Amino acid sequence: MHPAVHHLDGQILAGDLLAVVGPNGGGKSTLLKGLMEEIRPLGGKITWPQGRPQLAYLPQRARLDLDFPLRVADFVSLGHWPRRGAFSTIRAVDKQAVDQALNEVGLAGFGKRSLDSLSGGQLQRVLFARLLLEDAPLILLDEPFAAVDAATTEDLLKLIKHWQKEGRTLIAVLHDLHQVRNHFPKCLLLARDVLGMGKTESVLTSANLAKARKVQVLADPLAPICDFDEAEEQA
Amino acid sequence: MIDWAYQALLAPFIDFGFMRRALVGCIALSVSATPVGVFLMLRRMSLTGDAIAHALLPGAAIGYMVAGLSLGAMTLGGLIAGWIVALLSGGLARITVLKEDANLAVFYLLSLSLGVLLVSTQSRNIDLLHLLFGSVLALNNEALILLAGIATITLILLAVFLRPLILECLDPDFLRRHSKVGTTTHLVFLALVVLNLVAGFQALGTLMAVGIMILPATAARFWARQLDQLLLVALSLALLGCWLGLLMSWHLDLPTGPAIILVLGSLHIFSLFVGRDGLLKRWLHPNKHLKS
Numbered sequence: 001m002h003p004a005v006h007h008l009d010g011q012i013l014a015g016d017l018l019a020v021v022g023p024n025g026g027g028k029s030t031l032l033k034g035l036m037e038e039i040r041p042l043g044g045k046i047t048w049p050q051g052r053p054q055l056a057y058l059p060q061r062a063r064l065d066l067d068f069p070l071r072v073a074d075f076v077s078l079g080h081w082p083r084r085g086a087f088s089t090i091r092a093v094d095k096q097a098v099d100q101a102l103n104e105v106g107l108a109g110f111g112k113r114s115l116d117s118l119s120g121g122q123l124q125r126v127l128f129a130r131l132l133l134e135d136a137p138l139i140l141l142d143e144p145f146a147a148v149d150a151a152t153t154e155d156l157l158k159l160i161k162h163w164q165k166e167g168r169t170l171i172a173v174l175h176d177l178h179q180v181r182n183h184f185p186k187c188l189l190l191a192r193d194v195l196g197m198g199k200t201e202s203v204l205t206s207a208n209l210a211k212a213r214k215v216q217v218l219a220d221p222l223a224p225i226c227d228f229d230e231a232e233e234q235a
Numbered sequence: 236m237i238d239w240a241y242q243a244l245l246a247p248f249i250d251f252g253f254m255r256r257a258l259v260g261c262i263a264l265s266v267s268a269t270p271v272g273v274f275l276m277l278r279r280m281s282l283t284g285d286a287i288a289h290a291l292l293p294g295a296a297i298g299y300m301v302a303g304l305s306l307g308a309m310t311l312g313g314l315i316a317g318w319i320v321a322l323l324s325g326g327l328a329r330i331t332v333l334k335e336d337a338n339l340a341v342f343y344l345l346s347l348s349l350g351v352l353l354v355s356t357q358s359r360n361i362d363l364l365h366l367l368f369g370s371v372l373a374l375n376n377e378a379l380i381l382l383a384g385i386a387t388i389t390l391i392l393l394a395v396f397l398r399p400l401i402l403e404c405l406d407p408d409f410l411r412r413h414s415k416v417g418t419t420t421h422l423v424f425l426a427l428v429v430l431n432l433v434a435g436f437q438a439l440g441t442l443m444a445v446g447i448m449i450l451p452a453t454a455a456r457f458w459a460r461q462l463d464q465l466l467l468v469a470l471s472l473a474l475l476g477c478w479l480g481l482l483m484s485w486h487l488d489l490p491t492g493p494a495i496i497l498v499l500g501s502l503h504i505f506s507l508f509v510g511r512d513g514l515l516k517r518w519l520h521p522n523k524h525l526k527s
Binding site: 036038057059062063064065068069070071075078081082085086087114 | 277395396398399401402404405406407408409412413414416459460461462464465
């Protein structure tokens, strides 16, 4: 078997703002899916000292049917799902919260527009508004700024920092190293193996990045069986 | 003039009980089948309805062979046959290489041929026409109660499952992350499709039943841009189509089921050209755009 990630051993503390970087195919999305328990680890385990918190997730490319005739406000109000579920009524306070969320992502007054009228950046803001309503203590973002312009990125970064100040834990998969250095205090460099985890400046060193570039992320069918665990036991 | 309009548009319903019954049946059918059709269209399952409608035939035929021209037996038979085909198609798609549409094609053809075979073994072939084309002008009390009952169940279930139903189509991953109602929702929806097709074939026959589901929905798409508007416009078009179709069948002495579906089809073509998002607007104002 070719696991997408192996030998990852680390801990994420509550309130962390962690960037996950690494080459395509390095296992970043796989790690997030593991955290969401959508896939089970082939080996090892993920433990939650205080129980698995409620988590919100922004996928890399949301599989949305944008032709669906729905208003932006109705879409954002789906963020109430964790509290209202499939069947409870959306109340007046919930509607106010939707307006407020749209306001915070810079889309005040967009509630009545239809989903198919939004640009790529506006759609990303709408998805952030829905995340905001989900009000989860742990937020996973998979390439939140791919295909989004600079102004939108700046606004959404502010929102992310604000979430951290509120005490939420954030894990974001990113590619822009400059952005990671400027905004994310902690970083995980992943290329199937962990090349570094901890303070961003100590992880994103030129030596580590050169190593990441050399890692063969395509599964090699002739690769020898990994004896990492046995070697460790002998040591 | 007023007298002429009265004679043309209202008199048949005021003078004849069976026309009134037909109208009431059609209203019940429109209220219940049209919203189901809107969701079929939005879920890109328009042809699924058509296939399942054909699959009802052997069930209805077996019901007829067992109990004669009995509403209950034929309805139950149709329900069971439709259910089997819908569940087999969906279930096999999850465990084999064939996708749901291919499975559906296989099983509805099997079901349809079995149905025609069963009906043809009966001596009186007139009944085949009954099954294929329905009998909206001969709806008795039982049939009306059945149509109204199905409409009630449909509206209640659609209202309860509205949110997961929208989400399953719009953002299935979000639904899967947050809730386990996805599969239930899909099954409930399929059940509603079968139920409404069974209701439709009492009135319009197996071949035409799907028309009153899909045509108002597709026509409404040219007028409405939001789900709530879409549902209302589709319902209005369905009611208009039934009323005009019944009148056309009355005045020109034509079979009723096809007349209603033809009127609904004409409404679709009218909307295709004249509707808010129709072709005419695009041809007339190809380059107009808003200032900001």
